[in-house]
Amino acid sequence: MFEGFDPVNLARFQFAFTVSFHIIFPAFTIGLASYLAVLEGLWLATGKPVYMDTFKYWVKIFAVSFGMGVVSGIVMSYQFGTNWSVFSDKTGPVLGPLMGYEVLSAFFLEAGFLGIMLFGQKRVGNGLHFFATLVVAVGTLFSAFWILSVNSWMHTPQGFSIAPYVPIETAPWVADTVASGTSVLPDAPTGGQFVPEDWWAIVFNPSFPYRFVHMVLAAYLTTAFVVGGVGAFHLLRNRYNQSARTMFSMALWMATIVAPIQIFAGDQHGLNTLEYQPAKLAAMEGHFETNVDGPMGLTIFGIPNMETAEVDYEVKLPYLGSLILTHSWDGEIKGLKEFPRDEWPNSTVVFWTFRVMVAIGFAMLGIGLWSLFKRFRGSLYDSEWLQRAMIAMSPAGFIAVLCGWVTTEMGRQPYTVYGLLRTAESHSPIGAPAVGASLVAFIIVYFLLFGAGTFYILRLMGKAPTPFEDETPHHPTRAAGITPAPSLEGRRAPDPAE
Amino acid sequence: MDLAVLWAFLIAFAVVAYVILDGFDLGTGILFPLLGRHENRDVAMNSVAPIWDGNETWLILGGGGLFAVFPLAYAIIMPAIYAPIIAMLLGLIFRGVAFEYRFKTVRGRWMWDASFFLGSFVAAFCQGVALGALVQGIEVEGRAYAGGWWDWLTPFTMMTGVAVVVGYTLLGATWLVMKTEGEVHDLARRYAYFFGVSTLVAIAVVSAWMPFEQAEFYIRWFTLPQFFYVAWVPLLVALAAFSLFQALWSGKHHRPFLSALALFLLCFVGLGINFYPHIIPPDVTIWQAAAPESSLKFLLVGAAVLIPVILAYTAFAYWIFRGKVREGEGYH
Numbered sequence: 080m081f082e083g084f085d086p087v088n089l090a091r092f093q094f095a096f097t098v099s100f101h102i103i104f105p106a107f108t109i110g111l112a113s114y115l116a117v118l119e120g121l122w123l124a125t126g127k128p129v130y131m132d133t134f135k136y137w138v139k140i141f142a143v144s145f146g147m148g149v150v151s152g153i154v155m156s157y158q159f160g161t162n163w164s165v166f167s168d169k170t171g172p173v174l175g176p177l178m179g180y181e182v183l184s185a186f187f188l189e190a191g192f193l194g195i196m197l198f199g200q201k202r203v204g205n206g207l208h209f210f211a212t213l214v215v216a217v218g219t220l221f222s223a224f225w226i227l228s229v230n231s232w233m234h235t236p237q238g239f240s241i242a243p244y245v246p247i248e249t250a251p252w253v254a255d256t257v258a259s260g261t262s263v264l265p266d267a268p269t270g271g272q273f274v275p276e277d278w279w280a281i282v283f284n285p286s287f288p289y290r291f292v293h294m295v296l297a298a299y300l301t302t303a304f305v306v307g308g309v310g311a312f313h314l315l316r317n318r319y320n321q322s323a324r325t326m327f328s329m330a331l332w333m334a335t336i337v338a339p340i341q342i343f344a345g346d347q348h349g350l351n352t353l354e355y356q357p358a359k360l361a362a363m364e365g366h367f368e369t370n371v372d373g374p375m376g377l378t379i380f381g382i383p384n385m386e387t388a389e390v391d392y393e394v395k396l397p398y399l400g401s402l403i404l405t406h407s408w409d410g411e412i413k414g415l416k417e418f419p420r421d422e423w424p425n426s427t428v429v430f431w432t433f434r435v436m437v438a439i440g441f442a443m444l445g446i447g448l449w450s451l452f453k454r455f456r457g458s459l460y461d462s463e464w465l466q467r468a469m470i471a472m473s474p475a476g477f478i479a480v481l482c483g484w485v486t487t488e489m490g491r492q493p494y495t496v497y498g499l500l501r502t503a504e505s506h507s508p509i510g511a512p513a514v515g516a517s518l519v520a521f522i523i524v525y526f527l528l529f530g531a532g533t534f535y536i537l538r539l540m541g542k543a544p545t546p547f548e549d550e551t552p553h554h555p556t557r558a559a560g561i562t563p564a565p566s567l568e569g570r571r572a573p574d575p576a577e
Numbered sequence: 578m579d580l581a582v583l584w585a586f587l588i589a590f591a592v593v594a595y596v597i598l599d600g601f602d603l604g605t606g607i608l609f610p611l612l613g614r615h616e617n618r619d620v621a622m623n624s625v626a627p628i629w630d631g632n633e634t635w636l637i638l639g640g641g642g643l644f645a646v647f648p649l650a651y652a653i654i655m656p657a658i659y660a661p662i663i664a665m666l667l668g669l670i671f672r673g674v675a676f677e678y679r680f681k682t683v684r685g686r687w688m689w690d691a692s693f694f695l696g697s698f699v700a701a702f703c704q705g706v707a708l709g710a711l712v713q714g715i716e717v718e719g720r721a722y723a724g725g726w727w728d729w730l731t732p733f734t735m736m737t738g739v740a741v742v743v744g745y746t747l748l749g750a751t752w753l754v755m756k757t758e759g760e761v762h763d764l765a766r767r768y769a770y771f772f773g774v775s776t777l778v779a780i781a782v783v784s785a786w787m788p789f790e791q792a793e794f795y796i797r798w799f800t801l802p803q804f805f806y807v808a809w810v811p812l813l814v815a816l817a818a819f820s821l822f823q824a825l826w827s828g829k830h831h832r833p834f835l836s837a838l839a840l841f842l843l844c845f846v847g848l849g850i851n852f853y854p855h856i857i858p859p860d861v862t863i864w865q866a867a868a869p870e871s872s873l874k875f876l877l878v879g880a881a882v883l884i885p886v887i888l889a890y891t892a893f894a895y896w897i898f899r900g901k902v903r904e905g906e907g908y909h
Contacts, residue, residue, distance in 0.1 A: 143677045149630055150673035154666045156637045159644060160655030161662055167655075168720055171648020172868040176876040179645040182638045183883040190634045191890045193629030196895055242869070271720075275871045336821050500599070507656040513726050517663045524667050528674050528692075535681040 081515030085153045087506050087515035089514040090162040093521060095488075097154050099481055100525050104148030106480045109223055109295065110302025111141050112216040119209050126560045136322060137306070140536055142197050142470070147532050149190075151525075156182075162514065168497050173239055173273045173281060174229050181225035189218035220295065224338035227294055231287035233486070236498050238280030241499075244271030253498045259490060273496070285355055289348040290487075296341040297483065300443055301476025303333035308473025309540045322544035324460055326441035327469070331459070335447035342440050346403070352490075353404055353412070356497065359490030362426040363433045365390045366401060368404075369417055374409040375400035379434075384500040388416060424490045432482040432489075441477040446472060580877065581867035584646045585856065591642055593845050595635035596704075597748065597838050601668045602629045604749020606672050606697025607742065608768060609690060616904050617761045618690060624756040624902040626676055631671065631891055643877050647719060650856045650866040656722045657715045658707045658729050665703035671696030698742065705741030709734030710849070713790045717860045733786060740779035744841065747772040751834040754825075758901050766825060769833055773821050776837075780814065780844060787851065791859055802836060807850055814843050 081089065115134055123132035156178070159167045167503070195203060275281055307330025313323035353360045361367070365377065365383035367390070377399035381390035381554040401410040415423050446468060453459045491497055495505045602625040612618050625632075641653040655662060675693035678685055706729060713733050716724035750772055753765035788795040797803050815838040824832035856863045867873065 146677045150670040158639050160651045161659050164652035164656050168648050168652035171644050172872040173647025176872050178641045179876045182641045182881050183879050186634045187887045190631035193630055194894050198627045199897055274869045278875050386862050508721055509656050513659055
């Protein structure tokens with residue numbers, strides 16, 4: 080099996096498949112962790128039970144998706160070595176420590192406090208429990224910080240030198256070490272590796288701030304549309320469900336405020352790409368010829384044809400391309416033809432993934448403005464059409480995140496480290512049959528297990544949020560005055576799983 | 578002590594932390610089919626549910642740390658043990674999702690019981706195979722793995738695979754002795770005898786076999802005067818084994834687990850004696866594989882500050898969930 084396949088392409092596909100499945104969970108849990116912290120904080124501050132009810136509703140969903148994120152993430156941390164060993168050897172000195180910091184400052188933090196957050200409410204006080212929730216939320220952001228720094232460095236590498244290559248067998252200090260029996264460190268690295276020179280420049284490489292802001296906002300929006308969609312679903316059944324109202328309202332505030340900020344951040348990210356990765360930008364726009372003779376139009380429809388280097392069925396709006404990309408009426412943008420043919424990213428794909436992402440961003444903005452209008456009219460919870468639209472949009476964030484990542488990662492090809500290390504030179508000495516077999520195994524297992532997880536999450540979302548979600552309520556001491564009647568104390572929502 | 582040696586100890590620390598921590602929760606999973614009623618399995622799973630995620634993070638530190646400070650070793654070892662690593666990762670997925678899924682269904686519970694057991698078993702076995710493959714030697718050329726992709730499959734690696742499964746199961750059984758009461762406790766105590774004996778046999782077989790895999794190992798263990806420098810390891814193993822069975826026999830709750838941990842630590846020390854100063858015996862030393870000094874220094878700052886903090890809050894989390902897990906006291 081797989082004898083005729085190119086092992087590099089199989090390994091690329093395996094990485095794309097596993098990382099795409101993985102990113103779905105963090106994109107959701109980064110936002111959800113922050114949302115849970117806000118809910119618990121509001122509950123402690125106001126004592127209103129609806130916040131704790133909503134917290135308990137979402138924390139069960141958080142537990143399932145966080146678990147899936149963890150196990151799909153372990154795969155990523157080993158796949159660099161198994162499938163991209165040359166890349167690992169060369170970039171390990173630069174990227175390894177950043178990932179090391181991610182493990183030390185984020186993964187342990189999340190894992191250490193997750194147990195307390197999920198299972199410890201009866202064992203620790205309210206204050207400590209809130210602290211645990213907060214720490215988990217901060218941990219998810221730390222994690223995003225480091226891994227996006229790693230990814231960004233691969234797009235815009237700086238702060239390093241490249242060591243000469245000397246085979247390890249002949250490195251002089253190795254012989255000294257063996258002869259003397261004590262350790263002799265090399266005077267200078269000899270592995271042909273990227274050698275870190277300036278850590279500040281490496282961590283805060285040019286594309287990192289943009290990518291970090293863009294991704295965290297994307298995670299927040301993704302979560303907001305899931306939370307809002309679930310709220311809308313239950314509002315359509317019972318307009319007076321307090322918890323559903325809370326979800327719906329908070330999610331729409333998030334959409335109203337963050338969607339425009341995200342569009343601005345995306346625009347800034349695009350300008351950064353234009354500066355550092357002009358070939359990627361040209362591919363995203365289906366821009367083959369440099370617009371030497373006047374302003375660049377914006378192609379709103381078309382199919383970039385990589386064979387003929389033209390856009391088929393093109394529909395163009397004048398001036399807009401120059402305006403958006405250079406913020407001037409007639410700015411000149413380099414076309415793909417300025418770059419060597421073997422360095423063209425696949426424009427057919429990234430042209431469309433980019434447009435889908437942007438369209439979803441503007442749809443989110445539209446929903447946000449619509450809800451703002453309804454909110455000021457005092458009819459936020461009464462508009463069934465807004466609720467239906469919110470339900471329809473609930474998976475939109477995931478689609479936008481995946482499209483955005485496909486755009487930026489395929490747009491970087493044919494390099495893993497932009498301009499310096501080619502994808503074709505990065506992979507492990509592993510044949511197509513082995514990579515093909517593992518790819519098939521990943522596909523089967525991921526669809527089976529994460530499919531089951533998605534089913535359980537959807538079933539949890541299908542249950543209406545109820546007061547005193549789950550079990551005996553635990554109120555903050557300062558809110559003791561509103562403790563419900565004793566008859567409600569032991570009440571337990573019937574659980575079909577029991 | 579230079580930075581490369583310091584980092585070798587830190588990575589070894591992460592690996593040993595992983596082995597004993599995830600060891601007992603993988604072992605709990607391997608014991609799953611032997612626990613009888615599903616309520617017993619609930620108790621067993623709940624005894625590790627709040628902490629398994631933290632335990633598994635040490636595996637990421639082991640892999641990620643290797644990538645950071647010994648990138649050459651990471652780049653050579655991972656392709657060499659491609660199949661066992663992929664199988665281990667898939668096993669960890671099967672068991673990891675079971676923690677949540679199992680409590681979401683009654684009709685499908687058997688499925689997630691099976692998933693938890695098989696995932697734990699496969700992950701443990703593959704870790705043993707990976708260890709065996711490293712011990713028996715990996716073919717290196719230039720800066721890359723140069724062997725075939727079935728090189729890891731030998732009688733020796735099958736033996737180390739079985740040894741790790743048996744050893745983890747002992748850790749799991751003694752963990753349940755410590756953390757549970759009643760039916761599960763009694764069952765676990767009985768299994769601890771069986772897996773205690775099996776673990777000792779496995780240790781004996783692997784220890785006797787290992788020196789014949791590489792010449793340098795043979796010199797360290799089976800020649801004089803070298804033997805006298807290392808003879809304390811098997812002596813302490815005997816002592817730990819005595820402590821294990823004595824504690825099981827006299828009804829102790831904590832000491833069987835601590836004795837099993839001691840057994841694991843000693844095996845690890847034995848391995849270290851074999852390996853040092855190589856990271857991939859017999860070809861690559863820790864200095865050859867080490868990243869440039871700026872990498873080692875940069876991460877060392879973080880490790881020096883953060884690892885003590887991590888140990889502190891991990892201990893705190895264990896302390897919060899201290900004591901016996903009781904039936905019906907599910908966290909779910």
